[in-house]
Amino acid sequence: MAFEGLADRLQSTIKKMTGKGKVSEQDVKEMAREVRLALLEADVNFKVVKDFVKKIKERAVGVEVMESLTPGQQVIKIVKEELTVLMGGEQSKIAVSERPPTVIMMVGLQGAGKTTTSGKLGNLLRKKHNRKPLLVACDVYRPAAVDQLETVGNQLGIPVFSQGTEKNPVDIANEAIEHAKQEHLDYVIIDTAGRLHVDENLMGELTQIKANINPDEIFLVVDAMTGQDAVNVAETFDQTLDITGVVLTKLDGDTRGGAALSIRAVTDKPIKFAGMGEKLDELEAFHPERMASRILGMGDVLSLIEKAQDNIDEKKAKELEQKMRSASFTFDDFLDQMDQVKSMGPLDELLGMLPGANKMKGLKNVQIDDKQLVHVEAIIQSMTKKERQDPSLMNASRKKRIAKGSGRPISEVNRLLKQFDEMKKMMKQMSGAQGGKKGKKKKGPNFPFM
Amino acid sequence: MSFLNKLKDKFTQTKEKEEVSDKYKEGLSKTRQSFSSKLNDLVARYRKVDEEFFEDLEEILISADVGVNTVMTLVEDLEMEAKRQNIKDARELKDVISEKLVEIYAGDDFEVASPLNLQEDDLSVILFVGVNGVGKTTSIGKLAYQLSQEGKKVLLVAGDTFRAGAIQQLSVWGERVGVEVIKQSEGSDPAAVMYDGIQAAKSRGADVLLCDTAGRLQNKVNLMNELSKVKRVIEREIPGAPHDVLLVLDATTGQNALIQAKQFQQATDVTGIILTKLDGTAKGGIVLAIRKELNIPVKYVGLGEKMTDLEPFDPQAFVYGLFSDMLTEE
Structure with missing residues (x-):
């Protein structure tokens, strides 16, 4: 892959430093260069990077690094702290107007995802805040943009106000607000046409809409994959409209998303939400700290932990741990565990959140196919209860039956049995090590089939 | 000199x-x-x-x-x-x-320059791929206009059966340009729509078939597999097709564009790039990196919102x- 995370980048520099005891200014300079490259590779604007690296240098040359035992880690920590500060606190609140309806205007470049985000936002307001939103189709330029919003509204069961493509967007917005008042809808989300920030006419139209409807929020919708130009876009939209917040879309891709940092730095406006998928409920509060990790390529440890907490039944986890220790782990437990992990989301997504996962050569290009899990499940489910408890019962004819029952080749059955056997051996070793020598303890989450 | x-001389000559x-x-x-x-x-x-x-x-x-x-x-x-x-x-x-x-x-x-790989006296199939919101449908509309201006019989296939309004969007372009759009309802199997499109193109004796697909992020394995399948269906129906697989890239995209190019190349053997939204302040420097690392040529650039604002990429003119x-x- 084209990108290396900061942690990887710093490895070589750190290696040189270990054993030195203290970090020289030259070391800091070298590390600062790596920080700079990592941020640039993540698409953070070069001006923003410059200021940032300067700040890091100042802090790092000071006491903190010099006296630290692991200087490299300390630098990463400083970088992450500063980055988190720069990204701001979590702010997913949406304004509430004293006199409803509250009006939200969605603006941005073409293809950023305004229409989809409008729908997602409406859904969020209704679901989480118990509001009654109205979607307004003010994109009269792009072919079928009105149809798109109407379809989204239909899917969600949220009313859409549209007047075709012949009318002026300013008038449509005005009438929509009147309509919302009559219908006692308390939020109006106005979807505007995508436009280039340098298109003076169309930017003027936005100013006009704003002056007419006096919105409570103006959200700039930005594609997370945006490069260096994010700064120009955000700056111009903010100067023209004084935006109140940012929504970052397509964050479920594999971009590092440095644009987020650039936008924060030049507008000082909060990033409020993040689009995390194509489904209409995949709009999440934006977490500045996680974004900081992501930009640095450090793995989204926090998200992983949170997901695990949300989805894994604690009691079951305890039981499982007990079983692993006593090595009385059976195929039934295996199935159980698979179900729990599966409920956390697609596996490759989980893997991506593990720090260092992109460092492990073997894992880098592994595409974990959720279908494989289905096959494993099918094989286990084709075993009898006895077989699941005691795999040593397996013989050729049993295997044949299982293969037939699951519709998988015998070789696959064999492989699973072998893997299971090895896993049990590993568990035995681990539980032995945990009782005895401390040094051998395995770190981190440990999913048996990974 | x-x-x-x-x-400069070169360009002031004619x-x-x-x-x-x-x-x-x-x-x-x-x-x-x-x-x-x-x-x-x-x-x-x-x-x-x-x-x-x-x-x-x-x-x-x-x-x-x-x-x-x-x-x-x-x-x-x-x-x-x-x-x-x-x-x-x-x-x-x-x-x-x-x-x-x-x-x-x-x-x-x-x-x-890198022109399209159009077949003489035979049907040419061009597949459009890319992430969400880069301008695939718009580029198809613009290219359809150009090709029909050149006197070619063009047919469009609405292969984006996922995004709300995508089929209508392509249909509007079809009406504007005056070409037929082959479509099924939203949510239907894109490979099946492609199959329909190819049959229609054959029976109507079309010169060029432009195939729209749903935008997808390159890290979604299932969606990328779906795209490979769409391509396979085309290959199976017409040997040698698709004659071009055009990756549509947004010029505002940063470093991720390189990963996009890599992944889409793997899934569909991309033969060229359409670089869109180059009329903003974005520099399109990605082209450099992609040309250098993957050797995929840029075939067209999008320079505006009008139907005529799609230009064949000419490296000299560009520079x-x-x-x-x-x-x-x-």
């Missing part, structure tokens, strides 16, 4: 070429202004060619979204070149800089557009 002047380059100049004026004014700034500010000079040059190139790796190699090359030719004055280096850039842009076939300010100031 300096390299840039040579280019009227037709001038028109092309005018269009580029217009569309790229934002790009050109910021890029070459920065380069001029740089050269004016520094009398001496020193470390600081190269650092600033690095930044200018990075701000154009030319990937970090490409920039580093380029700057190293330039440093070497400056040493070799013993260049001390920054103004002298300007020519070398542009020459190097052109070299990466255009490689060995600097003279050759000329980028650097013409520098010429006039000389």
Whole structure:
């Protein structure tokens, strides 16, 4: 892959430093260069990077690094702290107007995802805040943009106000607000046409809409994959409209998303939400700290932990741990565990959140196919209860039956049995090590089939 | 004669070429202004060619979204070149800089633009792929217009059965251009729609079939597999098809564009790129990195919202557009 995370980048520099005891200014300079490259590779604007690296240098040359035992880690920590500060606190609140309806205007470049985000936002307001939103189709330029919003509204069961493509967007917005008042809808989300920030006419139209409807929020919708130009876009939209917040879309891709940092730095406006998928409920509060990790390529440890907490039944986890220790782990437990992990989301997504996962050569290009899990499940489910408890019962004819029952080749059955056997051996070793020598303890989450 | 002047000559020779380059100049004026004014700034500010000079040059190139790796190699090359030719004055280096850039842009076939792989007297199938929101449908509309202006019988297939309103969007383009759109309802199997499209194109004796697909992020394995399947269906129905697989890239995209190109190339053997939204302030420097690392040529650039605002990518005109300010100031 084209990108290396900061942690990887710093490895070589750190290696040189270990054993030195203290970090020289030259070391800091070298590390600062790596920080700079990592941020640039993540698409953070070069001006923003410059200021940032300067700040890091100042802090790092000071006491903190010099006296630290692991200087490299300390630098990463400083970088992450500063980055988190720069990204701001979590702010997913949406304004509430004293006199409803509250009006939200969605603006941005073409293809950023305004229409989809409008729908997602409406859904969020209704679901989480118990509001009654109205979607307004003010994109009269792009072919079928009105149809798109109407379809989204239909899917969600949220009313859409549209007047075709012949009318002026300013008038449509005005009438929509009147309509919302009559219908006692308390939020109006106005979807505007995508436009280039340098298109003076169309930017003027936005100013006009704003002056007419006096919105409570103006959200700039930005594609997370945006490069260096994010700064120009955000700056111009903010100067023209004084935006109140940012929504970052397509964050479920594999971009590092440095644009987020650039936008924060030049507008000082909060990033409020993040689009995390194509489904209409995949709009999440934006977490500045996680974004900081992501930009640095450090793995989204926090998200992983949170997901695990949300989805894994604690009691079951305890039981499982007990079983692993006593090595009385059976195929039934295996199935159980698979179900729990599966409920956390697609596996490759989980893997991506593990720090260092992109460092492990073997894992880098592994595409974990959720279908494989289905096959494993099918094989286990084709075993009898006895077989699941005691795999040593397996013989050729049993295997044949299982293969037939699951519709998988015998070789696959064999492989699973072998893997299971090895896993049990590993568990035995681990539980032995945990009782005895401390040094051998395995770190981190440990999913048996990974 | 300096390299840039040579280019200039080339473009002032014939009227037709001038028109092309005018269009580029217009569309790229934002790009050109910021890029070459920065380069001029740089050269004016520094009398001496020193470390600081190269650092600033690095930044200018990075701000154009030319990937970090490409920039580093380029700057190293330039440093070497400056040493070799013993260049001390920054103004002298300007020519070398542009020459190097052109070299990466255009490689060995600097003279050759990359046209579509259209079949003579037979059906040509062109598949459009890319992430969400890059302008696939719009590009299809624009290309359909151009091809039908050239007298070709064009047919469109609405293969984006996922996004709300995508089928209508393509249909509107079909009406505008006056070409038929083959479609099924939203949510139907895209491979099946493609099959329909091919059968229709065959029976109607179409010259070109333009196939729209749903936008997808390149890290979604299932969706990428779906795309490979769509391509396989086309391959199976017409040997040698699709004759072009065009990856549509948004010029505002940063480093991720390179990963996009890699992944889509793996899934569908991309044969060319359409670089859209180049009429903003985005520099489209990604093209450099992609050309260099993956050798995928840019075939078209989107330079505006109008039906006519799709231009065949001409590396020379493109570079000329980028650097013409520098010429006039000389």
